Amino acid sequence: MGAGAGRANRVRGEIEAVINGERRILCMTLGALAELETAFGVDNIGDLASRFSGGRIGTRDVMAIIAAGLRGGGNVIEDGDLGDMRVEGGIGGAVSLAARLLASAFVPEGQKQNP
Template structure:
């Protein structure tokens, strides 16, 4: 994955990079994006989010919600509906990898 210097993800800010629809994208779960995830996934709090993903079971809708929130957290203007129509490098496994890397970047490696 090749990024320009201005768009390169900054791991210190919890950002990751991913190829979506053939373009390199930066994703980040900001506080606003985390609040969006809580609402979108019907979790009462951050602990509820962590517990939901601890078992490793996620739906396709969960992946769209996580990736969409990460894209919007990094400044992209994209709806979950638009994201659902895009191709993600690696298909379903690629989407699951993006979500897992994003959650690790946000909550740490022990999640």
């Protein structure tokens, strides 16, 4: 069961998504970003941002970003669990969710667009 009974607080960088039919809260916390640095073998947040700035992203990348965001939002999830989860909107919805999570971490507030 995830932390997400309420609604996402955008001021805190939270994002709402429906995964396995359940509304969940995801957030790119510092811990989530550190998790991604480790997962992608980069040394710092600048290298992590550079990795995603080209717009080319693989399925494993999407899974790692969503898993980190779920954990950052207080959801209990193991790495292997996400592969069996269904994100609302299918693969397109999952890619969009990953992009929104990255934007919440790396795009300056004034440049963000409403989803």
